[in-house]
Amino acid sequence: MDKPKKPSPVVNPWVKPFWEAAREGRLVYQRCRSCGTNIFYPRIACISCFSDDLEWVQSSGKGTVYSYTVVESNCPSAFVDDMPYVIAIVKLQEKGVQMLSNIVGCDPVDVRCDMPVEVVFEKLNDDITLPKFRPVALK
Amino acid sequence: MSNLKGKIAFVGIGEIPTGRYPEAGAISYAIESAKMAIRDAGINKEDIDYVLPTAALFSPAFNTELVTCRVVEELGLKNVKRNAQIFAGGSSSTCALEIAASLINSGGASTVLFVHADKLGTGVSLQGGIDLFSTAGISSEWEVPYGQHYSAIAALATNRYKYETGTTDEELASICVSNRKWAELNPNAFFRKPLTIEEVMASKMLSTPLRAKMSNMLFDGGAAFIVTSAERARDITDRPVYLLGEGGTVTHFVYSQEPDVSRFGWAKAGKMAFEMAGITPREIDVAEIYDSYPIYQLIGFEELGFAERGQGGKMFINGDTWPGGKIPCTTNGGMLSQGHTGAGGAVALMVETVRQLMGKAGDRQVKNARFALETATGGTYMDAQVTILGTEIP
Numbered sequence: 001m002d003k004p005k006k007p008s009p010v011v012n013p014w015v016k017p018f019w020e021a022a023r024e025g026r027l028v029y030q031r032c033r034s035c036g037t038n039i040f041y042p043r044i045a046c047i048s049c050f051s052d053d054l055e056w057v058q059s060s061g062k063g064t065v066y067s068y069t070v071v072e073s074n075c076p077s078a079f080v081d082d083m084p085y086v087i088a089i090v091k092l093q094e095k096g097v098q099m100l101s102n103i104v105g106c107d108p109v110d111v112r113c114d115m116p117v118e119v120v121f122e123k124l125n126d127d128i129t130l131p132k133f134r135p136v137a138l139k
Numbered sequence: 140m141s142n143l144k145g146k147i148a149f150v151g152i153g154e155i156p157t158g159r160y161p162e163a164g165a166i167s168y169a170i171e172s173a174k175m176a177i178r179d180a181g182i183n184k185e186d187i188d189y190v191l192p193t194a195a196l197f198s199p200a201f202n203t204e205l206v207t208c209r210v211v212e213e214l215g216l217k218n219v220k221r222n223a224q225i226f227a228g229g230s231s232s233t234c235a236l237e238i239a240a241s242l243i244n245s246g247g248a249s250t251v252l253f254v255h256a257d258k259l260g261t262g263v264s265l266q267g268g269i270d271l272f273s274t275a276g277i278s279s280e281w282e283v284p285y286g287q288h289y290s291a292i293a294a295l296a297t298n299r300y301k302y303e304t305g306t307t308d309e310e311l312a313s314i315c316v317s318n319r320k321w322a323e324l325n326p327n328a329f330f331r332k333p334l335t336i337e338e339v340m341a342s343k344m345l346s347t348p349l350r351a352k353m354s355n356m357l358f359d360g361g362a363a364f365i366v367t368s369a370e371r372a373r374d375i376t377d378r379p380v381y382l383l384g385e386g387g388t389v390t391h392f393v394y395s396q397e398p399d400v401s402r403f404g405w406a407k408a409g410k411m412a413f414e415m416a417g418i419t420p421r422e423i424d425v426a427e428i429y430d431s432y433p434i435y436q437l438i439g440f441e442e443l444g445f446a447e448r449g450q451g452g453k454m455f456i457n458g459d460t461w462p463g464g465k466i467p468c469t470t471n472g473g474m475l476s477q478g479h480t481g482a483g484g485a486v487a488l489m490v491e492t493v494r495q496l497m498g499k500a501g502d503r504q505v506k507n508a509r510f511a512l513e514t515a516t517g518g519t520y521m522d523a524q525v526t527i528l529g530t531e532i533p
C-alpha cells in the first residue's frame with residue numbers, strides 16, 4: 001500500500017492571511033476592532049460581538065505547553081515515519097490564543113506541561129508552512 | 140430548567156452481544172435489538188409512532204438506509220408517523236432521549252423507538268478504523284495536519300490531568316480493571332477474561348501515557364430502547380424507569396480550543412441534572428460513566444461528585460467501583476471491556492442504566508438500585524451530557 005501524503009489543512013478564504021503569514025515566518029491571529037477580543041483560530045466574525053471588523057495581529061510566538069503526548073504507535077497512516085512525534089496544545093502569551101501543534105527540536109521525552117516554547121516554521125508543501133514549537137533555550 | 144422530570148419512562152430495552160459478525164448485515168443488529176426491546180416492553184408493535192435511528196459510521200450506504208426508513212419497513216411497523224435520524228456522535232442516545240421525552244410530553248409522540256446498529260468491528264479494516272477515527276470529528280483545518288487522532292486526544296487530557304492532580308498510571312489502569320470486573324459478569328461484553336493492573340501497564344504504548352489496554356476497541360453491535368409517557372408506562376409495566384434529571388453543555392468543536400481538558404463541562408451538566416432530579420450524588424446507586432478511555436471515566440466520576448478531584452483513582456483501585464463496592468461504576472464494562480460500537484458506546488451505557496433499574500442485570504445486578512446516573516459525550520469530548528433515571532420520582 002502506498003503511504004498516503006501528509007494531510008494539508010483545508011484552507012477557507014477568510015483564513016488565507018494566516019497561511020500567507022506562516023509562509024513568511026509569522027504567526028498571526030485576529031483581534032476584533034470593535035471589542036478587542038483576541039480570536040484564534042481565524043473566524044468570519046468576532047466570537048464575542050459578531051463584528052466583522054477584524055484585524056490581523058502578529059503573535060509573539062512564545063507560549064507554554066498546556067498538554068502534550070508522544071505518539072509511539074497506532075498513528076494515522078501518513079505519520080508512521082514520524083514516530084515518535086510530539087502532539088501538544090500550546091497556549092500563546094496572547095490571552096485566549098491556543099492551538100494544536102507539534103513540539104520539535106528536542107528529545108520527545110523532555111517535553112513537560114507548562115514548559116516554555118517558541119514558534120518555528122516547517123514547510124509542508126508549496127502552499128502550506130506549519131507553525132510548530134520548540135523548547136525555549138535555557139539562559 | 141426542563142419540566143420533564145417524571146414525565147416519561149423507559150419501558151423496554153434490547154441489545155445484541157458486542158462482537159464480530161462478518162457474515163451478518165448490520166440491519167440484523169438493528170432489527171434484533173428493536174424486536175427485543177418491543178418484547179421486553181410487552182407492547183403491541185403498532186403502538187410505536189416514532190422511530191429515531193441514530194447513525195452508523197462504517198458505511199454511508201447503510202446509514203442512508205437507516206435515514207430512509209428501512210427499520211420501519213423491516214419491522215413491519217404500520218403506525219409510524221416519523222422516522223428521523225438523531226446523531227450527535229457518542230451523545231446520540233442522550234440527545235435522542237431528550238428529544239423523545241419532549242415530543243412525548245408535548246403530545247407530539249406517544250411511543251418512541253430509538254435504535255442503533257454499526258459494524259465497526261468487521262465492516263472496516265484495522266488501519267481503516269484508525270484512519271476513520273483520525274479524521275471523524277477532528278478539525279481538518281487545525282488538527283489533522285499535526286497527526287492528531289483519538290488516542291492522542293485522550294493522552295492530552297491524561298497528561299494534563301496527571302500534572303494537576305498527581306494521579307498515577309496505575310490508578311488510571313485500575314479503571315480498566317474495574318470495568319473488566321463488571322464485564323466478566325456481562326454476557327454481552329466482548330472482553331470477559333480477568334485483567335490486572337500489571338497487564339494493562341505491560342501493554343503496548345500508543346501515545347504516552349496511554350497504553351493499548353487503556354484504549355477501547357471497535358466492534359459490531361446494536362441496541363435499542365423504547366420510551367413513552369410515565370402514565371402509559373405505569374399501565375404497561377410495574378417497574379417503569381423514569382427520566383428524573385438531565386443536564387448538558389457543549390464546550391468545543393476543535394479539541395485544542397477546549398478551555399480545560401482536565402475537567403470539561405461535567406460539573407455544570409451535573410449540577411443541572413441533580414437540581415432537576417432533586418437528589419445528590421450520595422443517593423445515586425449506580426454511576427454509569429462514559430469511558431472510551433479511562434481518563435474520561437475518572438474525570439466524569441470526580442466532576443459529578445463521586446470523589447474529590449484527584450482522589451477518584453484510589454476508589455477504582457480499592458474496589459469502591461467494583462461489583463459489591465459502594466458506588467458501582469460503568470457496570471456493563473464500558474467501551475473498554477464491552478467494546479466500542481460508534482454511537483453505540485453510550486447507547487449500551489444507557490441500556491445498562493435502565494437494565495440495572497429494571498432489575499434485569501443478572502449476575503451483576505446492583506441490589507435495590509433506585510437511582511442511577513449516566514453520562515455521554517461525543518466527537519472529541521465536545522460536550523458533557525448527564526442523565527439521571529430512577530424507579531421512583533423523588
Ligand SMILES: [Zn+2]
Pocket residue numbers: 032033034035036037046047048049050051
Ligand atoms: Zn468583538
